[in-house]
Amino acid sequence: MHDVIVIGAGPVGLACGIQAQRRGLDALLIEKGALCNSFIGYPTQMEFFSTPGPLEIGGHPFPTRDYKPRREEALDYYRGVATAEDLDLRLYEPVIDLRGQDGGYTVVTEKGTHEARKVVVSTGFYDVPNRMEVPGEDLDKVQHYFKEPYPYALTNVAVVGGANSAAKAALKCYRHEAHVTMVVREPEIDDSVKYWLRPDVENRIEEGSIDAYFNTTVSAIEPDTLHLNTPDGPETIDNDFVLAMTGYKPNYDFLERLGIAIRNDAARTPVHDEGGTFETNRDGLYLAGTICGGCDTSRWFIENGRAHAENIMDHVAATLDPEPAVA
Secondary structure (H helix, E strand, C coil), X not given: CEEEEEECCCHHHHHHHHHHHHCCCCEEEECCCCCCHHHHCCCCCCECCCCCHHHCCCXXXXXXXXXXXXXXXXXXXXXXXXXXXXXXXXXXXXXXXXXXXXXXXEEEECCEEEEEEEEEECCCCCCEXXXXXXXXXXXXXEECCCCCCHHHCCCEEEEECCCHHHHHHHHHHHCCCCEEEEECCCCCCCCCCCCCCHHHHHHHHHCCCCEEECCCEEEEECCCEEEEEECCEEEEEECCEEEECCCEECCHHHHHHCCCCECXXXXXXECEXXXXXXXXXXXXXXXXXXXXXXCCCCCCCHHHHCCHHHHHHHHHHHHCCCCCCCC
């Protein structure tokens, strides 16, 4: 039996595994996809907002070519850390259930079962997009993730949303000769858009290089058109692709399957000891990283979420009773 199983092998999950091992605990990390699976879906050559230092885990220096690291450098860095720390990893093994109780949990995956005395959930929020819930959203032309602009060159692209992801996608597509229309439900580009992006996208809109509809929502999607609800009434525009940059949320079905209660607040925050042990309503089951914020996905990042690992593993080590001797 493992002392602790960590579900999720992103940066914070890796940090949990490292901190467990440094306390002499036997830790297993289980990940439904690739190592740092969320990063796989990030845009090609995406630049992080942070400098390397706040992204480091386990005291391992993060070397970068430029002032701020890019997606590919982060993938290489975290893989290198996992290798250097000799973490016990099970990749491409989705967890489907959690049975038992504190001191004797069984983590059920699609490939088998694993026993653990404690369990940490560090699954982030990037896997479940916020849907528009409109007719046609399931058409192949609709994407909730933006990787790179090349497929959209010389086409009519609608970018739905007004935050960072939408601004980046709109600018990249415009600069690769797509005809870009932004559909923003708010009256302006979001204040949270990074300081070097916001004036760029606003200037492109002002000069007419990027079309934009504000206070507007999508009402329906068809193969060649997009239907909008604008302040001046319904409008239909030509459209080849829709990039729905509408944000993401935790997998609440998965959390509830694990027995984690959800608060009835605006962020639908999973119940846990915030700022303390990060233990949930289920004894011996913890949350770590961005998942702690629920739908408030801007509350926790790698930079501050990595500290959860030390709190959690301090509590695990302090409360873990010695295993009974085998007769």
